[in-house]
Amino acid sequence: MRLLFATSNPHKLRELREALAGDHAIPVEVVGLDALGPASERPPEPVEGADTFEGNARIKALAYARATGLRCLAEDSGLEVDALGGAPGVHSARYAGASGDRATRDRANNDKLLRAIRDVPKDARHARFVCALCVADPSGTICFETRGTYEGVITDQPAGQNGFGYDPLLFLPDVGKTSAELPPDEKHARSHRGAAARALMAWLEATTRD
Numbered sequence: 001m002r003l004l005f006a007t008s009n010p011h012k013l014r015e016l017r018e019a020l021a022g023d024h025a026i027p028v029e030v031v032g033l034d035a036l037g038p039a040s041e042r043p044p045e046p047v048e049g050a051d052t053f054e055g056n057a058r059i060k061a062l063a064y065a066r067a068t069g070l071r072c073l074a075e076d077s078g079l080e081v082d083a084l085g086g087a088p089g090v091h092s093a094r095y096a097g098a099s100g101d102r103a104t105r106d107r108a109n110n111d112k113l114l115r116a117i118r119d120v121p122k123d124a125r126h127a128r129f130v131c132a133l134c135v136a137d138p139s140g141t142i143c144f145e146t147r148g149t150y151e152g153v154i155t156d157q158p159a160g161q162n163g164f165g166y167d168p169l170l171f172l173p174d175v176g177k178t179s180a181e182l183p184p185d186e187k188h189a190r191s192h193r194g195a196a197a198r199a200l201m202a203w204l205e206a207t208t209r210d
Contacts, residue, residue, distance in 0.1 A: 001027065001028040001029070001204070002028075002029045002031065002070070002071075003028055003029065003030050003031070003070075003071055003072075003073050003135075004031055004032075004033075004035070004036075004064060004065075004068060004070045004071065004072045004073065005030050005031065005032050005033075005072075005073045005074075005075075006033060006060045006061060006063075006064040006072055006073065006074040007032055007033060007074075007075070008032060008033045008034065008039075009102070010032070011102075011163075011164040011165075012075070012077075012193070013030070013032040015184075015188070015191075015193050015194075016030060016075075016193060016197055017030055018184060018188055019188045019191075019193060019194045019197035019198070020197050020200070020201055028204055030073070033064075036068065043063070043064060043067035043068060046059050046060055046063035046064075047059075048060065048076065048090070050090070051090060052090065052132075053076040053077065053078065053089075053090060053130050053131070053132035053147070054076070054132040054134070054145065054147065055076075056076035056090060056132075057074045057075050057076040057132040057133060057134035057145070058074075058134050058136070058142060058145075059074075060072075060074035060075075060076070060134075061073065061074035061134040061135060061136035061142070062136045062140060062142070065136040065137055065138045065140075066138055066140060068138070069138045070138065071135065071136070071137055071138070071143070072135070072136050073133065073134070073135050073200070074133070074134050074136070075131055075132060075133045075134070075193075075196070076090065076131075076132050077092070077129065077130060077131040077132070077192060077193065078090060078091070078092030078093065078129070078130060079092050079113075079127060079128070079129055079130075079165075079166045079170070080127060080128050080129075080130055081113070081116075081117065081125070081126075081127040081154060082124075082126045082127065083117060083120045083124050083125060083126075084116055084117065087116075088109070088113065092109070092165070092166070093105070093109075093165075095109045095112055095113065096108035096109045096111070096112040102164070106164060106165055106166075109165070109166065110158055110166060110168065110169055113154065113166065113169060114156070114157070114169070117154050120154075122153070125153045125154040125155075126151070126152075126153055127151075127152060127153060127154050127170060128149045128150055128151045128152070128192070129149065129150040129166070129170065129179075129191065129192040129193075130147065130148070130149055130150075130192055131147070131148045131149075131150075131191075131192035131193045131195070131196045132145070132146075132147050132196070133145065133146050133147075133148075133196045133197075133199075133200055135200070135203075144200065144203045146196050146199040146200060146203075147196065148191070148192040148193060148194065148195030148196035148197075148199070149192050149195070150170070150179070150190065150191045150192035150193075150195070152170040152171055152172045152173070152178075152179065153170075153171050153173065154169050154170065154171070155169055155170075155171040155178060158178070158180070159171075159177075159178045159180065159181055160177070160178045160179070160180025160181035160182075161180060162179075162180050162181065162182060162183070162184065162187070163179050163180040163182075163187065167179040167180035168180040172190075179191070
């Protein structure tokens, strides 16, 4: 089975592939948008104008499935901070409005979040990563949807070299580390994308049996 993952983010593609791999992995090949050729030859990126992660995942899955004729998986993910009313939320990737490469944008987003939460007490910094996955067929049918979450608190300064995005800021009290300090297998076991990927795997297994 070949599944187009509607992302050009190599970190998300790697994490999903790793989360789907394992002893009970099924024969599914997950490819990213780079498999469609250079950016100039790919379908135009749809406008993600929804106010929920689920809504944006549906927009992407449907748009790329129809444009490519392939069954398409899309996700929208981000960070919700309770003390900030759920921000940055669906705007997580462009929270600071910075340009440049992905690492530059990540640093700007992290810096803005730390400024926004600077005066919030440590016991009021509860936050979570959210990942909404959607699978759509070229006919326009939504085949599968799921949502995973990853709970923690926002720390005072980034720590860790693993992961990407806001991983260095999400502190996990039960292990005393940030998400970026976890080895990949431990992160997949507890992360929002890992939880969503396991639900996706269960659906793919059932679909394959049928």
